[in-house]
Amino acid sequence: MKKFLVTIAALVAAASGAIADEGMWLPSLIGERIADMKAKGFELTAEDIYSVNQAALKDAIVLFGRGCTGELVSAEGLLLTNHHCGYGQIQYHSSVEHDYLTNGFWAMNRGEELPNPGLTVSFLQRMEDVTARVEAGETPEAIKAEAEEDGKFSASVESLYYNNKYYLFVYQVYRDIRLVGAPPSSIGKFGGDTDNWMWPRHTGDFSVFRIYADKDNQPADYSKDNVPYTPKRHFTISTKGAKEGDFTFVYGFPGSTREYVTSDFVDYTLNHSNPAKIHLRTLRLDIISAAQEADVATRIMYASKHANIANAWKKWQGESLGLARRNTVEKKQVYEARFEQWAAGTEYEGVLGSLHAKYAELLPYAVTRDYYNEAIYAIELMGFANRPKRMTDVSYKDYSPAIDKAIAKEMLREFGENVAPEFVPQWYADRLAEAGSVDAFVEWLFANSCLASKAAYVEAKAAGYDFAEDPAVKMRAAFDEVASEKVGKPYKSLNNEITALYKTYMRGQMVFEPERSFYPDANLTLRVAYGSVAGYEAADGVYHKPYTTLDGIIEKDNPEIYDYDIPQSLRDIYASKEYGRWGVELNGRYTIPVAFLAKNHTTGGNSGSPILNGRGELLGINFDRTWLSTMSDLDYDSDICRNISVDIRYVLFVIDKIGGAGYLLDEMTLN
Ligand code: ARG
Ligand code: GLU
Numbered sequence: 001m002k003k004f005l006v007t008i009a010a011l012v013a014a015a016s017g018a019i020a021d022e023g024m025w026l027p028s029l030i031g032e033r034i035a036d037m038k039a040k041g042f043e044l045t046a047e048d049i050y051s052v053n054q055a056a057l058k059d060a061i062v063l064f065g066r067g068c069t070g071e072l073v074s075a076e077g078l079l080l081t082n083h084h085c086g087y088g089q090i091q092y093h094s095s096v097e098h099d100y101l102t103n104g105f106w107a108m109n110r111g112e113e114l115p116n117p118g119l120t121v122s123f124l125q126r127m128e129d130v131t132a133r134v135e136a137g138e139t140p141e142a143i144k145a146e147a148e149e150d151g152k153f154s155a156s157v158e159s160l161y162y163n164n165k166y167y168l169f170v171y172q173v174y175r176d177i178r179l180v181g182a183p184p185s186s187i188g189k190f191g192g193d194t195d196n197w198m199w200p201r202h203t204g205d206f207s208v209f210r211i212y213a214d215k216d217n218q219p220a221d222y223s224k225d226n227v228p229y230t231p232k233r234h235f236t237i238s239t240k241g242a243k244e245g246d247f248t249f250v251y252g253f254p255g256s257t258r259e260y261v262t263s264d265f266v267d268y269t270l271n272h273s274n275p276a277k278i279h280l281r282t283l284r285l286d287i288i289s290a291a292q293e294a295d296v297a298t299r300i301m302y303a304s305k306h307a308n309i310a311n312a313w314k315k316w317q318g319e320s321l322g323l324a325r326r327n328t329v330e331k332k333q334v335y336e337a338r339f340e341q342w343a344a345g346t347e348y349e350g351v352l353g354s355l356h357a358k359y360a361e362l363l364p365y366a367v368t369r370d371y372y373n374e375a376i377y378a379i380e381l382m383g384f385a386n387r388p389k390r391m392t393d394v395s396y397k398d399y400s401p402a403i404d405k406a407i408a409k410e411m412l413r414e415f416g417e418n419v420a421p422e423f424v425p426q427w428y429a430d431r432l433a434e435a436g437s438v439d440a441f442v443e444w445l446f447a448n449s450c451l452a453s454k455a456a457y458v459e460a461k462a463a464g465y466d467f468a469e470d471p472a473v474k475m476r477a478a479f480d481e482v483a484s485e486k487v488g489k490p491y492k493s494l495n496n497e498i499t500a501l502y503k504t505y506m507r508g509q510m511v512f513e514p515e516r517s518f519y520p521d522a523n524l525t526l527r528v529a530y531g532s533v534a535g536y537e538a539a540d541g542v543y544h545k546p547y548t549t550l551d552g553i554i555e556k557d558n559p560e561i562y563d564y565d566i567p568q569s570l571r572d573i574y575a576s577k578e579y580g581r582w583g584v585e586l587n588g589r590y591t592i593p594v595a596f597l598a599k600n601h602t603t604g605g606n607s608g609s610p611i612l613n614g615r616g617e618l619l620g621i622n623f624d625r626t627w628l629s630t631m632s633d634l635d636y637d638s639d640i641c642r643n644i645s646v647d648i649r650y651v652l653f654v655i656d657k658i659g660g661a662g663y664l665l666d667e668m669t670l671n
Contacts, residue, residue: 021599021638023519024254024527026160026167027058028127032517037530041247043614049251049528052126057616058526059232061251061609062121062211063171067524069252069609070121070209073237073618074667077211077229078180079121080651081608082623083188086207089116090182091304104184106661113178113210115222121211122154122171124526130157134166143168160520161510162260162502169525174229176212176222181661183207183654184567190553192563193310197318197627199544201595201644202553205623206651208664235610236669237648238617241584241593242533244546249530250600250622250643252609254522257633260506262352263332264359266634270323272367274316276418280374281313283410291403299562301398315630322631322640331635339512348508355501358494365491368423372483375411380404384451385476388467396454401446408442423486427478431471445471524605529643531599536626536640547647550574550592569658582653594650596620597642603633611645617671620645 025033027050034046050058064070068085072078083090087101093114094100107113130143140157147155147170155170182188187204195201212226213219220226242248258265288306292299323329336352343349376382381404384391416424416438435441446452449472450460460467467473510518519527535546554574558564573579582592598611602622609622622645625632629641652670656662 021531021641022601022632022636023517024257024522024529024601024603025519026127027251027526027528030528033528033530037247037249040530040532041614042249042530044616048616055232057233057235057251057612058124060234061526062123062174063253063524063526064121064209064608065119067255067605068607069605069622071608071610071618071621072211072231072234074234074669075230076667077213077231078234078664078667079177079209079211080206080610080621081209082205082621083182083185083203083207084205084623085608086179086182086209087304089114089119089179089209090207092116093179100182101185104182104187104659105179106181106655106659107179108661108663110210110228113180115176115178116209117222119177120173120175121177121209122173125153125170125172127170127526128168129165130168131164131166140166158523158525160523161518162499162506164503164507165520167525172219174211174213174219176220176226178210178212179207180210180664181208181655181659183658186566187570187654187658190564190566191556193307193314194563196307196311197314197624197630199538199597199626199642199644200548200552201624202548202556203595203623203646204650204654205646206621206654208655234669235612235616235618236671237652238613238615238619239581239649239652239670241586241647241649242596242613242619244533244535246533247530247614248533248598248600248611248619249528250598250602250606250609250611251528252526252602252606252622253524254527254529254603255524255605257522257603259521259634259636260502260509260518261634262355262359262505263329263336264356266323266329266332268359268363268366269634270320270329272363273370274320276367276370277374278313278316278320280371280378280411280414281309283414284378284407285309285313287403287406287410291400298400298403301400302403305398314627318627319630319633322628322637323635325628326631326635326637328631328635339508342512343508346508348504348511351501351504351508355498355505358498358501362491362494362498364420365487365494368419368487369483369491371415371419372479372487375415376479376483379408379411381408381446381449381452381472382476382479385449385470385472388451388470388473391451391457393454393458396457399454401453404452405442405446408445409439412438412442423482425478425482427474431475445475522603522605529600529602529606531601531638531643533596533598534642535597536642538628544597545587546597546642547586548594548596549586549589550594550650551587551589553594567658573657579653580657582649582657584649592650592653593647595644595646597626597644599638599641600643601632601636601641602643606643611643618648620647621651 030049031046050056060072062070064081068081070079070081073080090100143157144155153170154173157166157168183204190203211229213229217230288302340352432441435444449470450456450465451472533546535544538544556564557566579592583590586593606622610618611620611622613619622643624644626642632641
């Protein structure tokens, strides 16, 4: 009987085209998903999500900067995103006297809000299928130019489904965005790299900005005369939270996924690229960590670099574990065998064979490219050598030549051991032969380059030194030449052939599986993902609950460990249990909710995205996935993939009780 029920359920799911929880859907086509969403707890309409005729939830969402999402939470332009998305701005305003990274920052009135040159937020005005126009011969450039209306808007034409569809996206871009508040890093980055990509999680990963406009509510450069922007729509905030099983959706800008690639690409990721990149970053991180442990100044100096290197490093490890665990390569191979059988005699016959062959040709170039990017260009001196004219004393603020030299030795050794001689620049091969060893070459390089330390740079600059003669500049040029001519060119041309084949293969997959709903791969355009609040089985016999609380922060609290040293005010509030309006019964005790898990299919770029309940009310801010979820960029598994959000009640609690900026809540709409 049980077996029979499962079979029926599977059939029903297949017939309605539902792929449980997987997918990042185009808002303009969300009507196709509404029945499924409603069945799961969504209470609004497709027009509430996206409309060109009336204000919709899309009007309360922005692309924040160039790679995050943000959401409007007041009628006066107040915006929420992640702490790690606003990190650059918080750092920009920080100095020894005003260390906002460490202590947090709260504007106590509009006059104290801080402008951020270069920061923009983009509102999607409309999206439109322009496939027919492109196919009729109009160029994407012309379509884009027309939509921009002489600079009134910013537009882009994006390919979806490997050039089978083209969509026009039209944005209005605001450029006077001010910092309103940020918690101290001990809350906003609580757990640091140790907890990054992990559950249970206790990070208050949020920051607060405000959009300013001219007196007509239009975008304008920063001016003290600008006024808070009046959005067409802002989110109502739910202060009631959600519980396991409740419907949620995430509305934001996912960056990049590759769900429809062949087994070749997964094999490359799992067996070539990830292992090489992880190994190279492990070597770098070991050197940096050792230096940080030996010296407090170095710990601070390399904190941000360490975090950046470690973020992808940890993600790739989780992704590889997930891909291996799911046998994604083998699963794809089985699928491909079925596809090929089906494709015999159709226009799709042979496309997989051609893809396999092209991937085999691509492999040596792809792997070499990884070594260029993750070994050669990981040497900071190579970055300096790329822009000697733009170097200043300040470029050396967070630079240790000793660390870089140690890294250069390891990276060049790895490069030499793993990259075919034809891809090694002659200039370098000659110098290496002269020096006799990689270590001796690196010693020579750092001793002779005027870019290798601030002192050498300052002296050389004063003396009018011609940096074109610098050995590091020559080295960079030699590597760039090979990277571009011998690696980049063939790589690019093979990749173009592969993309062309994917156009056919993608179409073939859609014909092959007519019952399946295909969503376009993420490409930093606005998408809706939906799923329920859910824990997961982390290991045999180990169930991870979907909510964490303040009690867990207190358990992790340790003044001796940088990542876990919370503000005293948080300890005091916990001791007093005076949680005011924010206290709830959760996980069997009176506490404050902190973070929660749900099944939404998200990726990088979804950071800062609103996570909403069935009525479209704000439950929290998305900021991460669990480690074992990250293979969802290639292969989503609803049993294991979870997005991590900070609970909006924790956000409000921190603004109110820790930041002392409770006045900001007055302009929000709380429910
Ligand atoms: N893993 C999250 C993301 O991919 C957060 C990264 C920032 N936090 C950190 N500890 N490095 O962006
Ligand atoms: N932290 C990521 C971001 O900045 C989101 C995590 C993910 O990859 O899902 O976009």
